[in-house]
Amino acid sequence: VTTIRDVAARANVHPSTVSRVFSGNERISDKTRQRVMAAAKALNFQPNAIARSLSVQRTQTIAIVVPHVYDGYFEDSFFPQIISGLLNVTYANKYRLLVGGCESYQDEITQTLEILGTRQADGIIVTSGRLDVDTVGELLGQRTPLVLIGRPPNRYKTAAWVDAKNLEDTKRVVEYLVGSGHRKIAYVGGDPDTRVVKERLEGYQQAMNAAHLAINPEWIDYGYFAEDGGYQAVQRMHHGDQAPTAYYAANDLMAIGILRALRERGISVPEEISVVGTNNSPEAAHLSPALSSLAVPYKKIAATAAHILINAIQEGIVPTGYVLLDSELVERQTSGPCHSS
C-alpha cells in the first residue's frame, strides 16, 4: 500500500508535487516529473481513487439500478442492451459503471436514492417506467444528475430523458399490418401499468382509428413480457370469426409465445396469421419462421443517456432536454399479406 508520501520521500519532493504530476493538470518541471515517475514506478504506485474522489468531490462513476429479481431479466435482451450501451460510453470517457440491484419498483427508488445520497456515483440512469410509482418525482427532489431511459410523466418538464417513439413506432407497425390487408389486429402489451405499454397501445388505437377499423376489446390483452403471457393471450382471444389475423406483441418473448400457441392449433404463419414482435432480440432472426420485429435501439438509447449524463456532470449542470430515437421494423417471415376473408 504505497502512497503519495512514499513516492515523495523517494523522489525527494513534497507530496503535493507528486499529486501534481499525477493529476496532470499543473505545470511541473520536466526533471521533477521524471524523478517522481521513476520513484512511482519503482514503488509500483497507483493513486488511491477513493481519496481522490473525496478530495475532488467526484467519483468518475455513473450508476444504474436494475430489477435483478425480475424473472425475465436475462431472458429478455433489454437489460443486456442497456448495459452494453452504457459500458461503451463509460469506457470511452474513462468513467466506471456502478450497478445496483433492486427487488421491487419501490426498492428501485430506495436504491437510487441511496447511491445518490451516499455519493457513490456522480449521476444515475433510471429505467423505471412504472405509472404507479412516482420515481421521477421522488428523484427530481434531489438535484443530482439523473437521466431517464423512457419518457417521464408530462408534469416533470425539467427531467432529462431518452426514449424511442413508442406511440409512432407501434402506429407504423399497425399501419403496415393494415396495409397488408389485415383488419382484425391484436395488441398484446407487456405490463399495463407501464408507460411504454400505454404509449404503444395508443399508437395501435390511432392506427386502427385512422384506418376506420373497429377495435374489438378482446383484441387488447397483456402478457407481462413473458413467453407464456403471449401464449395465453392467444388462448383467450383466438375463437370465432373475431379471431385476429395479426398480432402485435410488445416484446419478442410474447411473440414467441403467440407463435407457439398458433403452432399448436395448426395455424400457419404468415399464411393465415401474421405476428410482429418488439426489440429484435437475438433469437428473432434464428426462429423459424424468423420473427418480424420492431427493432428498438436500446443500446443506442442507453449510450445517448450516458452521454447526456456524463456531459452534464462534467459541465457541472443539471441534465435537461430529451432525445427520441427511431426504431425500425425488421420484416422477416412471420408477417405478410392477409389471406383470410
Add this chain to the structure above:
Amino acid sequence: VTTIRDVAARANVHPSTVSRVFSGNERISDKTRQRVMAAAKALNFQPNAIARSLSVQRTQTIAIVVPHVYDGYFEDSFFPQIISGLLNVTYANKYRLLVGGCESYQDEITQTLEILGTRQADGIIVTSGRLDVDTVGELLGQRTPLVLIGRPPNRYKTAAWVDAKNLEDTKRVVEYLVGSGHRKIAYVGGDPDTRVVKERLEGYQQAMNAAHLAINPEWIDYGYFAEDGGYQAVQRMHHGDQAPTAYYAANDLMAIGILRALRERGISVPEEISVVGTNNSPEAAHLSPALSSLAVPYKKIAATAAHILINAIQEGIVPTGYVLLDSELVERQTSGPCHSS
C-alpha cells in the same frame, strides 16, 4: 450537502457521536441516538460513502470487467447470466457491483489492475480464460482478493476459482450421442485459444476413445462462438461418407448456425443428424426444432464466485480453493437416435 457536523451541531453532540450512531457498532445512549436521528432526518442526512470508504479502507464494492466490445457480448447469454448471478449476491450482502469495460484480452488485465490498484473495489471477479495472456499470473502478484470464473492454469495453485466440469460434461454429452448410435461425431469449439474450449475438446476425445471410435481430424473445428462460425463448420466438414451424424457445439449460437446450414441442405434434424449446443440460452427452448443443450450454470457459478470473494474480503483473507458445479444436458428435439447405418 449536509455532513456529519451539521447533524452534530443540530443535535448538540460531537461529530464523532453522530458517526457512532450511523456506523451502528458502538454503544450510544438511547436519548442521544434519538436526538441524532431526529436531526439527521430533519437535515435529510446520508453519510458520504466515499469518506467512509477512505476511512475504513473498504469500498463495499466488488468489480468485474467485461469485454464489452466483443461482438457476441450481448447475443450470447454468458455475460447476462454472470451479471445476474453477481447482482444477486452483491445485493443480498449490501455490496455494490462495479463494471468496467475492456477492448482486448490484454486490456482486461490493464483494467483489472487499475480498478484494484486505485482501490475502487475491494475485490474482483475475473472471467478471462485465454491461454495466450497470462492474466492470472499478472494478477496474483498483487495480493488482492480475486476469484476467477474458469479454472486457471495448473501452476497457479493459490488462485480461487469456480467453474463447470467442462471436460466431464462434454464427455457425457458425447457418450450420450454415442449411446444413441452415433459414431461420426463433430466437435465445434469456440475460440481454440481458450481454456474451456480445450477442456471440452479433451472430453470429446476421451469419450470417443473410450468408445473406440476413430476421430477424423475434419470433425474438429472452431466457430469462435458465432452463429456463422457454426454454419461455416458444417460447410467445411459435411461432405462424403465422412460427414458427421452428430454435432456438439460449445455454445448455442454456433449450434443455431449448424442447424441453419443443415436446413439449407435439406437435412432433417434429428432424423438424419443430431445437434447439441451449450449454455441453454433462452432461445434454445424457442427454436423449432427446440435445441438440445448442455445447460452450464453460469448464474450459479457467478454467484458462488461472488460469495467466496465477499467472504474473503470480510474475513480479511485471500480467497482460495475452488468449486466445480454440475451442468445438465437438456434433451430437446435436435438430438436422437442415429438412423444412418
Add this chain to the structure above:
DNA sequence: CTGAAAGCGCTTACAG
C-alpha cells in the same frame, strides 16, 4: 457513554 484528536490519501489555494 461521549468528546477531542489524529488519521485515511489525496487536492489545491496560497505563498514564495
Add this chain to the structure above:
DNA sequence: CTGAAAGCGCTTACAG
C-alpha cells in the same frame, strides 16, 4: 515551479 497547510467527510483509539 515547488512547498507547507488546510480541507474533503468520515472513523476510531484514547481519555475521561
